Amino acid sequence: MADQYVCPNCGAAGLTVFYETHDAPVHSVLLLPTQEEALNFPRGEIKLGFCDQCGFITNVAYDPAPQDYSSRYEATQSFSPTFNAFSRRLANDLIARYDLRDKDVIEIGCGQGEFLVELCELGGNRGVGFDPAYDAERGLKADPEQIRFIADYYSERYTDYQADFVCCKMTLEHIDQTADFVSMVRRSIADRTDTIVFFQIPNATRVLRDLAFWDIYYEHCSYFTPGSLAYLFRRSGFDVLDVRTDYDDQYLMIEAKPACDPALVTADDAALAETRRDVEYFRTRIPAKLREWQTTVRDLHQQGQRIVIWGGGSKGVAFLTTLGFYDEIEYAVDINPRKHSMFMAGTGQETVGPDFLREYQPDTVIVMNPIYCDEIQRDLDRLGVSARLLPL
Ligand SMILES: [Zn+2]
Incomplete structure (x- = not known):
């Protein structure tokens, strides 16, 4: 029990630790040119804590200090035809759902800009992408009148960049103070209450049910189920339009817009009970799952x-x-x-x-x-x- 740990998602105190691994490299995708550097890479602890009040799961031992999202950070998936087909389908789907044509789009954590360029080209939109790992040398080239990239973390410094659509894919799971971050996004939108917000993250329900320990690593400090994600957005001043999964249930997606009349928000009891069961399933089955893989490979x-x-x-x-x-x-x-x-x-x-x-x-x-x-x-x-x- 991490008694003193305050849930960054809902503010409740006391998280139950249900999974621990030691010696996890603090980064998994930095480019490391020597074996020595790889073997001596800094390690950290992972202790997954479950919040019984909102269903959020977080690494209570996480320290953001060693995180380095520089141009050595290499996480692009765009060499895979399977991934590219998914990405194009998603862009077309969002354009159709929210009539994203001739609109202003912001992407928070845009990587090298692949998805933002796709959204802008397919819909004739204008875009601004934020990512500290964006590298102008190798990032996608685009007409600067149409698409701009800013190699920085998105923050309230950039409130002047207003948009009809704000998207943020595979980023929130890297942020430990989740409520602070989503509230910051809400404040940045200010009174433009027609703005649609889209977030995509890994789906922790699938990680728990598949005993997918390979999806638990140091950079990912925050793990969401559909229930805890919807709760966070409602609590941060959004109306939730849709929550769904895609990519064989690996991804969890949420679409929301600023709430005109923010109400008192409570967690969904049924969703919470389900996550409680999934966490318990994971806790009891994971030791056998790890042994099984060790035996298979060693044999x-x-x-x-x-x-x-x-x-x-x-x-x-x-x-x-x-x-x-x-x-x-x-x-x-x-x-x-x-x-x-x-x-x-x-x-x-x-x-x-x-x-x-x-x-x-x-x-x-x-x-x-x-x-x-x-x-x-x-x-x-x-x-x-x-x-x-x-x-x-
Ligand atoms: Zn919580």
């Missing part, structure tokens, strides 16, 4: 199999470090060429491109995200690699 290794993981990002780092795999798995495969010849934080595997497998001929490929299995199988067929795919 294959002892049989002399060559094993690689496919996915050199955060899931890969969390999988390898949580299970403590150093020698059992020699390489991590990734389709992002910027990651090639870099090393996995914590366990030090070299990241290689798919072509490397033509020579290496692994026996087993552990797939860090099953949604890419078809795409990976096509790559392996093309390369003449007959390895068995083992999805998480």
